[in-house]
Amino acid sequence: MDTQASSSAPAALPPADLESLRAAFSGRLITDPADQEPFLIDWRRRYRGRALAVAVPDSVDDVAAVVRWCAERRLPIVPQGGNTGMSGAATPDDSGRAVVLSLAKLTKVRSIDTINNSITVEAGCTLDSVREAAAAAGRLFPLSLPSGGSCTIGGNLSTNAGGTAVLRYGNTRELCLGLEVVTAEGEVWDGLRGLRKDNTGYDLRDLYVGSEGTLGVITAATMKLYPQPAAQITAIAAVADPHAALKLLEMAQGKLGSSLTAFELIADLCLDLVVRYFPDCQKPFREASPYVVLMETSDSESEAHANASFESLMEAAIEAGVVTDAVVAQSLAQSQAMWKLREFVSEAQSAEGKNIKHDISVPISDIGRFIEETNALVEQAFPGIRMVVFGHLGDGNLHYNVSPPVGRTGAEHEAWFLGLQPAINLLVHDAVAAANGSISAEHGLGQLRRDEAARYKSPVEKALMWRVKRALDPLGIMNPGKVLAED
Amino acid sequence: MDTQASSSAPAALPPADLESLRAAFSGRLITDPADQEPFLIDWRRRYRGRALAVAVPDSVDDVAAVVRWCAERRLPIVPQGGNTGMSGAATPDDSGRAVVLSLAKLTKVRSIDTINNSITVEAGCTLDSVREAAAAAGRLFPLSLPSGGSCTIGGNLSTNAGGTAVLRYGNTRELCLGLEVVTAEGEVWDGLRGLRKDNTGYDLRDLYVGSEGTLGVITAATMKLYPQPAAQITAIAAVADPHAALKLLEMAQGKLGSSLTAFELIADLCLDLVVRYFPDCQKPFREASPYVVLMETSDSESEAHANASFESLMEAAIEAGVVTDAVVAQSLAQSQAMWKLREFVSEAQSAEGKNIKHDISVPISDIGRFIEETNALVEQAFPGIRMVVFGHLGDGNLHYNVSPPVGRTGAEHEAWFLGLQPAINLLVHDAVAAANGSISAEHGLGQLRRDEAARYKSPVEKALMWRVKRALDPLGIMNPGKVLAED
Numbered sequence: 014m015d016t017q018a019s020s021s022a023p024a025a026l027p028p029a030d031l032e033s034l035r036a037a038f039s040g041r042l043i044t045d046p047a048d049q050e051p052f053l054i055d056w057r058r059r060y061r062g063r064a065l066a067v068a069v070p071d072s073v074d075d076v077a078a079v080v081r082w083c084a085e086r087r088l089p090i091v092p093q094g095g096n097t098g099m100s101g102a103a104t105p106d107d108s109g110r111a112v113v114l115s116l117a118k119l120t121k122v123r124s125i126d127t128i129n130n131s132i133t134v135e136a137g138c139t140l141d142s143v144r145e146a147a148a149a150a151g152r153l154f155p156l157s158l159p160s161g162g163s164c165t166i167g168g169n170l171s172t173n174a175g176g177t178a179v180l181r182y183g184n185t186r187e188l189c190l191g192l193e194v195v196t197a198e199g200e201v202w203d204g205l206r207g208l209r210k211d212n213t214g215y216d217l218r219d220l221y222v223g224s225e226g227t228l229g230v231i232t233a234a235t236m237k238l239y240p241q242p243a244a245q246i247t248a249i250a251a252v253a254d255p256h257a258a259l260k261l262l263e264m265a266q267g268k269l270g271s272s273l274t275a276f277e278l279i280a281d282l283c284l285d286l287v288v289r290y291f292p293d294c295q296k297p298f299r300e301a302s303p304y305v306v307l308m309e310t311s312d313s314e315s316e317a318h319a320n321a322s323f324e325s326l327m328e329a330a331i332e333a334g335v336v337t338d339a340v341v342a343q344s345l346a347q348s349q350a351m352w353k354l355r356e357f358v359s360e361a362q363s364a365e366g367k368n369i370k371h372d373i374s375v376p377i378s379d380i381g382r383f384i385e386e387t388n389a390l391v392e393q394a395f396p397g398i399r400m401v402v403f404g405h406l407g408d409g410n411l412h413y414n415v416s417p418p419v420g421r422t423g424a425e426h427e428a429w430f431l432g433l434q435p436a437i438n439l440l441v442h443d444a445v446a447a448a449n450g451s452i453s454a455e456h457g458l459g460q461l462r463r464d465e466a467a468r469y470k471s472p473v474e475k476a477l478m479w480r481v482k483r484a485l486d487p488l489g490i491m492n493p494g495k496v497l498a499e500d
Numbered sequence: 501m502d503t504q505a506s507s508s509a510p511a512a513l514p515p516a517d518l519e520s521l522r523a524a525f526s527g528r529l530i531t532d533p534a535d536q537e538p539f540l541i542d543w544r545r546r547y548r549g550r551a552l553a554v555a556v557p558d559s560v561d562d563v564a565a566v567v568r569w570c571a572e573r574r575l576p577i578v579p580q581g582g583n584t585g586m587s588g589a590a591t592p593d594d595s596g597r598a599v600v601l602s603l604a605k606l607t608k609v610r611s612i613d614t615i616n617n618s619i620t621v622e623a624g625c626t627l628d629s630v631r632e633a634a635a636a637a638g639r640l641f642p643l644s645l646p647s648g649g650s651c652t653i654g655g656n657l658s659t660n661a662g663g664t665a666v667l668r669y670g671n672t673r674e675l676c677l678g679l680e681v682v683t684a685e686g687e688v689w690d691g692l693r694g695l696r697k698d699n700t701g702y703d704l705r706d707l708y709v710g711s712e713g714t715l716g717v718i719t720a721a722t723m724k725l726y727p728q729p730a731a732q733i734t735a736i737a738a739v740a741d742p743h744a745a746l747k748l749l750e751m752a753q754g755k756l757g758s759s760l761t762a763f764e765l766i767a768d769l770c771l772d773l774v775v776r777y778f779p780d781c782q783k784p785f786r787e788a789s790p791y792v793v794l795m796e797t798s799d800s801e802s803e804a805h806a807n808a809s810f811e812s813l814m815e816a817a818i819e820a821g822v823v824t825d826a827v828v829a830q831s832l833a834q835s836q837a838m839w840k841l842r843e844f845v846s847e848a849q850s851a852e853g854k855n856i857k858h859d860i861s862v863p864i865s866d867i868g869r870f871i872e873e874t875n876a877l878v879e880q881a882f883p884g885i886r887m888v889v890f891g892h893l894g895d896g897n898l899h900y901n902v903s904p905p906v907g908r909t910g911a912e913h914e915a916w917f918l919g920l921q922p923a924i925n926l927l928v929h930d931a932v933a934a935a936n937g938s939i940s941a942e943h944g945l946g947q948l949r950r951d952e953a954a955r956y957k958s959p960v961e962k963a964l965m966w967r968v969k970r971a972l973d974p975l976g977i978m979n980p981g982k983v984l985a986e987d
Contacts, residue, residue: 128746128865129896130753173699181758184697187674202960207863209895210671211938212660212710213945213953214983215965219706223699240754259615266617267727270800271668271758313757314809322801376694378615408696409616451698458700466700473689477972478702484971485964496701 030086031066038078040070040118052113055104056097060460062105064091067113073135073193073201073232076114080230081199083112089493090114092226094168095139097160099372100459102172102225102495116167119232122146130238131190131207136167136231143236152238155182155274159356167231173223175455177355180407181274181311182239184455186222193233194221197486207235220481225457226492228485242311245274246319247348250327250339251302255381258306258406260335262377265308268326272319275309276407277355283403286361287354294353298338306406307355358403362414366422368401369415369434371441375450377409384411387444391415394440395433410454413441438465458496467498475500517573518553525565527557527605539600542591543584547947549592551578554600560622560680560688560719563601567717568686570599576980577601579713581655582626584647586859587946589659589712589982603654606719609633617725618677618694623654623718630723639725642669642761646843654718660710662942664842667894668761668798669726671942673709680720681708684973694722707968712944713979715972729798732761733806734835737814738789738825743868745793745893747822752795755813759806762796763894764842770890773848774841781840785825793893794842845890849901853909855888856902856921858928862937864896871898874931878902881927882920897941900928925952945983954985962987 035042043049044066054061065088068079083090089111093103105111119135120142126132127150134143141161147154155178158164164174169185170192182188191206194217204218221228252258258278265273281303284296297305312319323341330336342348362368375383388400397418404411415437417430442452446469453462467475479500483489522529530536531553541548552575555566570577576598580590592598606622607629613619614637621630628648634641642665645651651661656672657679669675678693681704691705708716739745745765752760768788775781784792799806810828817823829835849855862870875887884905891898902924904917929939933956940949954962966987970976 126863126865128750129863131863175697175699179697183674186703187670196960196964200960202964203958204961206936206938208861208936208938208941209864210662210666210861210892210897210941212662212940212942213938213949214710214957214961215715215968216673216703216706216710217961217964217968219703220968223701223703228702240757242757263615268800270727270729270798272800311757313755313759374695374697376613376616376618377696378613405697410697449693451693451695451700453699454695454697455699462700470701471690473683473687474691474701474704477683477689477704480971481702481704481707481968484967 034066034068034079034082037082038068038070038075039072040068040075043067043069052093052096052115053105055101057099060101060104062107062111063109064105064111064113065109067115069115069118071118073119073195076116076230076232077195077199077201079112079114080195080197083490084198084488087488087490088112089490091492092116092171092230094136094165094171095160095163097164098168098172098459099456100453100461102457102459102492103168106494114230116165116232123233125150126207127152127238129207131235132238133205133207133233133235134166135233136165138166140164140166140169147238148241151241153241154236154238156185156188166234166236170222170231170234171225172457175405175408175410177275177277177405179405180276181271186219188237189218189222189234190237191235192218192221192231195230195232197229197488197491205233205235223457225459225496227482227496228491240313243314244312244316244319245348246310246312246316246323246342247351248308248323248327248339248341249297249351250306250308250330250336251298252304252306252336254303255384257335258304259377259381261306261330262407264330264335265326269310269322272310272312272322273308273407274311275307277307278403278406279305279307279355279358280400280402282399283358283401284354286365286401287357290361290364291353291357294350294357297340297351297354300338302337307351355403358401362401362416365416367417367427367430369437371413371438372410372454372456373413373441373445373450373452374408374410374454375445375448377406379448380406380409380411383444383448387413387441390440390444391437395437442469460495463496464498521553521555521566521569524569525555525557525562526559527555527562530554530556539580539583539602540592542588544586547588547591549594549598550596551592551598551600552596554602556602556605558605560606560682563603563606563717563719564682564686564688566599566601567682567684570977571685571975574975574977575599576977578979579603579658579717581623581652581658582647582650584651585655585659585946586943587940587948589944589946589979590655593981601717603652603719610720612637613694614639614725616694618722619725620692620694620720620722621653622720623652625653627651627653627656634725635728638728640728641723641725643672643675653721653723657709657718657721658712659944662892662895662897664762664764664892666892667763668758673706675724676705676709676721677724678722679705679708679718682717682719684716684975684978692720692722710944712946712983714969714983715978727800730801731799731803731806732835733797733799733803733810733829734838735795735810735814735826735828736784736838737793737795737817737823738785739791739793739823741790741868742871742893744822745791746864746868748793748817749864749894751817751822752813756797756809759797759799759809760795760894761798762794764794765890765893766792766794766842766845767887767889769886770845770888771841773852773888774844777848777851778840778844781837781844784827784838784841787825789824794838842890845888849888849903852903854904854914854917856924858900858925859897859941859943860900860928860932860937860939861895861897861941862932862935864893866935867893867896867898870931870935874900874928877927877931878924882924929956947982950983951985
């Protein structure tokens, strides 16, 4: 595992100085090591760090005050939302010099506008609370993640989170109309515009989105809302291989247009694992199929129309030999059962033992070839290894995960398997790079993929990124050591 | 008019040095003043400048060579596409020091991928040529502008162009997956990724998009394609005021979802002007209505379904008292006739005499109040003045134009009217700023709105923009004097 070694003693400041931080803002300042603990380790328990203190400011102005206090002392700041990130971006290093800046108390829904279809929320609002506020006003906020009850909109923006509705609604970036940001020098930039069109200068908003706290601190955002669909219908289709899944995608996009809101590929091994560890789940078809596709349509007209569209698509796909079998959910319960087959894959894979995750994307047209050739390469290099392949095919984004051979589950086997991680990562990510793909489609770089990204990015691109970093964070105090490898 | 005075003599370089430029790249170098002429004046004839030379390089590497030649000599570079911009961003100043860099020869469609739904084109491709290449492959490239035969995709990206399909497909920014850029120092950044998801660092792409050539030169782009809709249907509805138009928008978005691809507001005066100067056009309803709404639906199912959806929407809207009359086009010819009423407004207003244009946006929910109150303010301050209000209501974007009182059309009246321009701009743009709107929704800043933008942006935002500018263009040679007012 990547947990960092704790090599140097914490550079503790004299207590009086922490008192000056306490006096500088309204909010909670956590200095007791036991109380700091939950802020110093990521939820996957891959990274553990130390901090001078954890600051939990009450307001945007208090966030700015904390940043200014740190800037004056050249102390690193690690912004943190729900601490549910996948890449360790919100965990401090082990120097003990950093101030962890939690946005947990910034939880106001500042305004909601059902005609402009927008909502302005503070960074610490959980994703589910934003979805609920939208729903209460009769609107849809389409971003949806398994961690929705804990992850925050500030974290979603900082990592440009994805999810299963990207096909129709885009990534978190595309859902954002405006931002409020505390800059690296502790000033407040009010960019909270709720406009669909604004061409008055550089796109600062999209620079902060996805920058994982390395340029400034997102404190609030104006996000897009949508009408709630009249009906949502789920279906599962059996396909022989990813090429057939791509043909089905093209047919579905042609016939359903933007009503198609999810298109998820699931390899048969994923379903085997799910039904093994979740006995309430059943495989969708009597005969095993190498892959299935989970699809969702969101219809603005009616359930009957949604059903008819899906039935017509599936008939055409079966007739064309693209799909070997298909089932359209006839009830909410059936829909939910289908989604569980997708949602439980990660957990089932964890129950099976240690695993190695990749969050990759390639051009959608290349995904069939990529899976075939890369599966073959991995299986040849590491005989018996199992590929747990599933993900957002409609976005070209796969969770291209790896499990050890059947039966190799003891502690000794685990050490052997995790020892393969660098070699497997290299093989998979080299294949991604050769396909002009991305080694982090929706999880960000944080510390997990920082050095690997540096391997694949061109010198020109790395130099441009460093120029942006130095321009917006001239003191280098915003989440140092994340995203950018040393210049 | 804003045509700049020509005050200083051109700082001509010794001929030998232009010979070194000629030797530095493959392509055309235009030094003859008469041949340069079309590159030195914008199409609206508001700006005229001078240039050391006009370079028309043959390839991306030649673009980079021209930029490096200029960088070595600290000479300004003015990138130019189809020279159809609305804000003078592509016209050099009158110093005569600049090299105009035309992308006109970079016209390759490099690749098209109907499964990935993407097309990679060079910057000098006209918008219509991109649309045609997509259509030939059975796909839709949704950006559409009246200048499509002349404007280039590089220019569309540099200004983040809008148009009538933004409601469904977004601005040019949202249509872009990846860029190739020659940096301000003459290096080539290959960011031509055709991915829907890629979270591996800062969003350089969106920084170059909309930066109007002030950070680097866009030389190619990978753009999104969409399935072609099965049917497109147009309708016009009569509404009493913009508030009713907003109610109709909400009903249409609820019932049609993302099939709704256009929602344009047109004030009755616009229709009067169109039928006066285009005798083939007719007003859509016998009884005049203060406003009409032009709507378009793009249906993935069938023409019959599109028609039924529209008829059902209009019936509900009439029943609810939101719409006083409505007509759904029954043929392509009827659709085209309806669109002409919208497309000819600008030309009809020009035929009526000089006019003052504003390209503004406000939150959609505020647009009714904005029009009422701002119309009243302008009419009170300048009695007899006529408001020519039309635009993309679904995006909150109005072309909020002003014409002189009836009958005041002679040269003397024109001078009087254009003398009012600063005061009218101030009044309108102050009202926009008070509504947290944008003074340039889709036309960019260029030189036309540069100083006005500086009036409304916060010091924090201006400082961030200058930091980005200095980071990516440290020599200050990329299109100086555009977008950013002096620091």
